[in-house]
Amino acid sequence: MRASHWMGAAAAGVLALAAGDLRAQDAEKSVWDGIYTAAQAERGQAVYGQSCANCHGQQLAGTGEAKPLAGPEFLSNWSGLTMADLFDRTRTTMPMDRPATLSRDAYADVLAYVLKFNGFPAGGAELARRSELLATIRIEAQRPAGAADASGAGKLAAANEPMPAAPNSQPNPYVADPGFFKLPAGRTMGSSSAVGVDSRGHIWIAERCGANNCAGSDLDPVMEFDSKGNFIKAFGAGLLLFPHGMFIDAKDHIWLTDGHSEPGKGAQVFEFDNAGKLLRTLGKAGVSADGPDTFAEPNAVVVAPNGTIFVADGHTPGKGPARIVKFDESGKFLKQWGIRGAAPGQLEVPHTLALDRRGRLFVGDRWNNRISIFDQEGKFLQTWSQFGRPSGIYIDRNDVLYVADSESREPQGYGYHPGWKRGVRIGSARTGEVTAYIPDTEPNPDAGATSGAEGVWADSKGVIYGAQVFQKSVVRYARK
Ligand code: HEC
Numbered sequence: 001m002r003a004s005h006w007m008g009a010a011a012a013g014v015l016a017l018a019a020g021d022l023r024a025q026d027a028e029k030s031v032w033d034g035i036y037t038a039a040q041a042e043r044g045q046a047v048y049g050q051s052c053a054n055c056h057g058q059q060l061a062g063t064g065e066a067k068p069l070a071g072p073e074f075l076s077n078w079s080g081l082t083m084a085d086l087f088d089r090t091r092t093t094m095p096m097d098r099p100a101t102l103s104r105d106a107y108a109d110v111l112a113y114v115l116k117f118n119g120f121p122a123g124g125a126e127l128a129r130r131s132e133l134l135a136t137i138r139i140e141a142q143r144p145a146g147a148a149d150a151s152g153a154g155k156l157a158a159a160n161e162p163m164p165a166a167p168n169s170q171p172n173p174y175v176a177d178p179g180f181f182k183l184p185a186g187r188t189m190g191s192s193s194a195v196g197v198d199s200r201g202h203i204w205i206a207e208r209c210g211a212n213n214c215a216g217s218d219l220d221p222v223m224e225f226d227s228k229g230n231f232i233k234a235f236g237a238g239l240l241l242f243p244h245g246m247f248i249d250a251k252d253h254i255w256l257t258d259g260h261s262e263p264g265k266g267a268q269v270f271e272f273d274n275a276g277k278l279l280r281t282l283g284k285a286g287v288s289a290d291g292p293d294t295f296a297e298p299n300a301v302v303v304a305p306n307g308t309i310f311v312a313d314g315h316t317p318g319k320g321p322a323r324i325v326k327f328d329e330s331g332k333f334l335k336q337w338g339i340r341g342a343a344p345g346q347l348e349v350p351h352t353l354a355l356d357r358r359g360r361l362f363v364g365d366r367w368n369n370r371i372s373i374f375d376q377e378g379k380f381l382q383t384w385s386q387f388g389r390p391s392g393i394y395i396d397r398n399d400v401l402y403v404a405d406s407e408s409r410e411p412q413g414y415g416y417h418p419g420w421k422r423g424v425r426i427g428s429a430r431t432g433e434v435t436a437y438i439p440d441t442e443p444n445p446d447a448g449a450t451s452g453a454e455g456v457w458a459d460s461k462g463v464i465y466g467a468q469v470f471q472k473s474v475v476r477y478a479r480k
Contacts (some may be wrong), residue, residue, distance in 0.1 A: 007251050030138040031083070034123015036112035041122060044113030047106050051095045058318050059119050059367070061344060063412060064098070070117045072141075079141040083127070084134035086109060104129040119343040120286055167388070168421045170437040174464065175479040180229040181205070181474055187219070188333055192467040193392065193454035194246035194256060195474050198274060201227035201459055205467065206236070206243035208258050212469065215241050215262065222254065222272070227459075229476070235276035243264040245300035245312070245352065248454065253279065257298040259315055261288040267295050269311055282311065282331055290314070290321035292333040300353040302361075308376065310361060312350035314338075317367045322347040324363060324378065337378035342368050345380030354393040356401075356429040364390030366407065369417050384432050387425045389417050391454040392467070401429040404453035404466060409446050421445070422452045424466055424477070442470065 029035060048060075055066035062068035067077075078086055091107045093099050106127045116122060128134055181203075183189060187210065194206035203225045208252075209217035220234035221243050238245075242260035249255065254272040261267035268283040277336075283295040290313060292295045297315035304310070307329025316323040323338035338347045348367035355361055360381060361374045371384040371393065388405035395401050403425045408417035422440035427433050440452030453466025453475070464477040 002236050020153070029136055030140045030144060031115060031120045032140060032143045034121050034125040034136075035125070035137055036108075036115055036122055037125065038116075038122040040109050040112040040126045041116040041117065042113075044109035044111065044116075047110040048104065048113050051102060051106075052110065057411060059348070060114065061416065069114050075118060075139075075141040078139045081139050082135050083111070083137040083139060084131045086139065087134050088131055117341065117343060153205075163397065166384075167419050168423075168437060168439070170425070170434055172438050173436055173480055174438050175480050176438075176441075177476040177478065178473055180476040181225055182229055182231055183223075184231050184234075189473055190221075191469040191472050192243075192272075192474055193453050193469055194243050195465045195467040196246045196248040196457045197459040197465065198248050198252040198254075200252070202232065202274075203227070203229070203465060203474075204246065204248065204254055206240070206246055207467075207472075207474075208243060212472075213242055213260070215260070222256065222276070224274070233276065235272070239265075239270065239278070244298070246457075247353075249303040250305055253303075255301045255303060257295075257301050257311070259299060260299075261286050261299050269295070269298055269301050269309075279377070280331065282309070282327065285460075290323065292325075292336075295325070296320040299349075299351050301354055301365075302353045303356055304359065304376070308334075310353055310355075310376075312353050312363060314347075314350060318347050322350055322352075324350060324361070324374070326376070326378070329338070335378065337374070344383055345372065347372065351391055352393045354395040354401075354429075356395050357397065357399050360429075362393050362395065362401075362429070364393045364403070366391055369408075369420075371403070387427065388420050388422075388435050389415070391450075392456040394457045395429045396458050396460075396462075399429040400458065401427050402456045402458055402464060403427075404456040406440070406450045406452045406454045406469065409449075411446055414449055424453055424456055424464060426464075438464070438466075 056069050057063045060070035068074050098104045102305055108127045112127045114449045116311050190208040190210045191212040192207040196204045206222045208214055209221050211217040214221050218237050220237045222236040223234040224232040243256055244259035245257040248254040252274045256270045258266045258268050264286040267288040268281045270281055271279045287294045288296050295313045298311050300312040302310050309327040311325045313323050321334050325336045326334045328334055347365050350363045351366040352364035363372045365372050369389045371390055373382045374380055387403035389408045390403050391406040392404035405422050407415040408420040408422050409415035410418055422445050424438040425434050426436040442451035445451050451470040454469050455467035458464045467474045
């Protein structure tokens with residue numbers, strides 16, 4: 001494979017040189033060498049939005065017959081060919097409803113955007129419009145060893161190489177107990193994506209007031225149970241609209257995000273003590289905005305052992321922020337990061353957060369079907385796709401990683417993740433190996449956007465709790 005790529009490139013170089021058109025070093029270029037500019041990709045994004053997105057999709061993921069223009073399938077189709085092949089193919093056949101109607105400049109620009117979206121680095125010169133120049137640029141899915149790496153971006157993408165993983169193949173050593181929690185008489189469990197276990201082994205659940213929304217309800221959505229599933233107490237009536245993400249910190253404080261907002265309520269992060277006293281809030285009640293002291297749609301919160309707070313903000317693909325916001329322990333805004341997109345290190349829907357023992361921040365980017373790992377300053381480290389499409393992540397004190405996939409679907413459209421099934425995957429936050437898989441029990445997952453656990457936590461003995469939106473229940477999983 002590799003050898004034929006290089007031979008193809010060499011042959012292209014010889015041809016181009018024979019045309020008397022080129023300097024020799026051009027023949028050795030690849031898409032990793034910074035062959036378009038950032039400004040060009042930005043122009044290309046506008047062209048894409050006007051002429052390509054209606055068929056190939058906003059996220060270049062493809063729709064119907066129109067193939068994806070980003071990701072492994074696209075890259076393996078084109079790896080080993082040259083930019084001239086891609087340019088000529090695109091120019092002569094696309095847009096499919098009116099081929100060859102754009103200028104050569106517009107085709108070059110739109111391909112610059114496609115390259116950027118696929119994670120290839122920008123550089124100092126624009127992508128050429130002439131086929132004989134484009135024929136000197138190899139398309140290589142992986143950065144060739146030893147290639148110049150002027151921008152440093154190649155390193156990121158190399159670290160991004162997905163680990164080999166056979167989806168859905170791991171054993172399930174767990175047995176489910178869906179009726180574990182005993183609610184007070186007359187009270188039913190609503191949809192939940194928020195569950196946690198405190199240091200005493202008590203289980204905390206934030207559910208959506210017997211329904212999938214607390215708006216207008218006077219029920220208490222935050223519930224405490226003992227380690228046998230007996231109800232202890234509940235609180236929080238009237239405070240939250242849509243409890244979404246939960247974290248329990250080293251002081252057994254209960255942190256919650258409210259993902260919805262209405263005038264005067266919502267779009268906030270709450271910290272309660274375990275008596276149910278509200279200690280503080282972050283964000284402004286009812287103000288949905290991506291400022292330093294407001295959130296648009298806060299999904300998740302985690303607190304580091306030193307008190308540093310991280311909030312993941314932005315639940316809607318293609319709209320609003322897709323960012324991680326960092327605060328010090330007093331709640332003072334420190335920084336934020338997150339560029340919307342699918343390239344390595346970019347985020348689309350940062351749905352869930354967890355910290356491993358080394359302090360690395362795991363961001364479950366649900367829309368992009370992957371976990372992106374950052375350091376606490378926002379430096380991108382790695383992408384992991386082997387744990388599925390993450391709605392919830394928990395990492396225990398031994399770096400066991402639990403990931404809830406509630407959305408993977410076979411058909412194209414929302415949740416598209418062919419070959420992957422929903423359920424909870426368990427593995428190592430150190431090595432990235434997946435060792436166990438608890439399948440979702442919904443018989444027809446492709447019928448709906450969500451089923452199975454969205455929120456996940458494990459206690460100190462490895463008992464897992466999965467909080468389910470569609471099934472309106474929290475399921476306990478103990479080892480067989
Ligand atoms: C009217 C729908 C439509 C529009 C608009 C459209 N395409 Fe396509 N495109 C398709 C379809 C369908 C295919 C698959 C059939 C084929 O290969 O010709 C495809 C295939 C492609 C391929 C080949 C992908 C591969 O891996 O083989 C590329 C590249 C491409 N389109 C680029 C573009 C670009 C760039 C634009 C905008 C300038 C665009 N398309 C606009 C429908 C469209």
